[in-house]
Amino acid sequence: MSGIWGKNIKLSIFGESHGKAIGIVIDGLPSGIKLDHEYISKEMKRRAPGRSKTATPRKEGDNYEILSGYFNGRTTGTPLSAAIYNTNQRSRDYEATKSIMRPGHADYTGHVRYSGFNDYRGGGHFSGRLTAPLVFAGAIAKQILSNKNIVIGSHIKSIGDIEDRSFDGVNIEASLLKELTGKEFSVIDPEKGKEMKDYILKIKEEKDSVGGVIEAAVVNLPRGIGSPFFDSVESKLSHLLFSIPAVKGVEFGAGFDITKMKGSSSNDELYIRKEEISAYSNNNGGIVGGITNGMPIIFRVAIKPTPSIGKLQRTVDIEKGINTEIEIEGRHDPCIVPRAVPVIEAVCAVALIDLMMEKGGLI
Ligand SMILES: Cc1cc2nc3c(=O)[nH]c(=O)nc-3n(C[C@H](O)[C@H](O)[C@H](O)COP(=O)(O)O)c2cc1C
Numbered sequence: 012m013s014g015i016w017g018k019n020i021k022l023s024i025f026g027e028s029h030g031k032a033i034g035i036v037i038d039g040l041p042s043g044i045k046l047d048h049e050y051i052s053k054e055m056k057r058r059a060p061g062r063s064k065t066a067t068p069r070k071e072g073d074n075y076e077i078l079s080g081y082f083n084g085r086t087t088g089t090p091l092s093a094a095i096y097n098t099n100q101r102s103r104d105y106e107a108t109k110s111i112m113r114p115g116h117a118d119y120t121g122h123v124r125y126s127g128f129n130d131y132r133g134g135g136h137f138s139g140r141l142t143a144p145l146v147f148a149g150a151i152a153k154q155i156l157s158n159k160n161i162v163i164g165s166h167i168k169s170i171g172d173i174e175d176r177s178f179d180g181v182n183i184e185a186s187l188l189k190e191l192t193g194k195e196f197s198v199i200d201p202e203k204g205k206e207m208k209d210y211i212l213k214i215k216e217e218k219d220s221v222g223g224v225i226e227a228a229v230v231n232l233p234r235g236i237g238s239p240f241f242d243s244v245e246s247k248l249s250h251l252l253f254s255i256p257a258v259k260g261v262e263f264g265a266g267f268d269i270t271k272m273k274g275s276s277s278n279d280e281l282y283i284r285k286e287e288i289s290a291y292s293n294n295n296g297g298i299v300g301g302i303t304n305g306m307p308i309i310f311r312v313a314i315k316p317t318p319s320i321g322k323l324q325r326t327v328d329i330e331k332g333i334n335t336e337i338e339i340e341g342r343h344d345p346c347i348v349p350r351a352v353p354v355i356e357a358v359c360a361v362a363l364i365d366l367m368m369e370k371g372g373l374i
């Protein structure tokens with residue numbers, strides 16, 4: 012099955028954007044964890060559609076119903092499952108063009124992979140809507156991490172060419188990360204945030220879409236998490252990050268720019284600070300040899316422009332077997348980035364608890 016991930020924590024997501032419900036089964040969670048529903052709902056609302064002009068107008072409450080693995084306010088340790096019912100499908104948007112493949116979306120590849128039996132309505136199982144269950148799982152994982160004082164936060168680093176300030180890789184305050192998670196449009200510099208929003212709205216007017224970069228950080232993670240090669244922190248995180256629809260790149264620390272440095276500047280030189288080993292710089296993003304070194308984890312994620320746009324594009328009609336053109340109508344995010352922010356944090360939290368369980372250090 013392709014809808015399953017994990018080693019210590021196992022996730023399985025299910026559903027389609029225009030089906031009855033979407034949801035998740037989470038296996039391997041420790042028993043006895045108290046769930047903070049107010050917090051989970053807040054995280055769900057951060058991602059939910061239909062809540063701003065820069066987002067798809069499809070309105071969904073993204074309320075969740077826990078179906079199993081939860082008793083008397085605490086996890087039981089057996090599979091925890093939750094459903095999020097779809098309430099605002101508008102499948103007619105997809106009927107007229109069902110055999111015309113949207114460039115950049117999974118219509119064509121999904122058709123090939125599932126021999127034409129895929130649910131094409133709203134992108135079916137390929138829809139960004141399937142990230143709602145991930146945010147549910149992430150909210151639980153974040154609660155577990157926060158009990159250990161581990162904080163994850165992220166911001167919109169860029170939209171098109173408009174750049175927010177970067178995190179200071181050495182000295183990131185947990186308070187900044189917490190402040191960012193409270194923002195409806197997550198940027199460090201509000202002026203840049205306004206510019207980004209205006210730009211998204213302008214592009215939307217042009218019936219086009221735009222992408223961007225999300226920068227995320229984790230602080231207070233213990234040293235020594237992760238293992239070399241296949242369970243490196245980078246590989247675990249990347250696996251989940253690349254599972255998010257529209258993610259096309261991931262880089263850690265200085266990322267691709269590290270190639271322009273010399274070893275004498277890219278090496279994060281060590282020193283003893285308050286009786287603990289620290290580093291003067293953080294070009295490796297807090298991970299060396301696949302293992303955390305006590306510096307903040309820093310990574311950036313590239314999100315492509317939304318594929319479904321109103322502008323005329325060339326494509327094919329697979330039923331008629333002809334070249335054709337498409338102008339996509341319907342309810343789409345002119346930019347996915349703002350709504351992907353909580354999703355990035357969510358999968359990061361899940362990957363980290365999976366890694367921490369490897370060392371037996373979760374509870
Ligand atoms: C939160 C979120 C919202 C999305 N919204 C849309 C949308 O409104 N319209 C659209 O065409 N694609 C949207 N996408 C992206 C598509 O689902 C994605 O591009 C498609 O499944 C193809 O996968 P790929 O881009 O990873 O190759 C969204 C993705 C996410 C994560």
Ligand SMILES: C=C(O[C@@H]1CC(C(=O)O)=C[C@@H](OP(=O)(O)O)[C@H]1O)C(=O)O
Binds near residue numbers: 059101137344
């Ligand atoms: C519903 C959500 O976003 C959807 C993601 C999406 C896609 O193709 O990924 C396409 C649109 O679906 P529809 O055409 O049904 O409105 C978005 O609205 C959500 O994220 O919850």
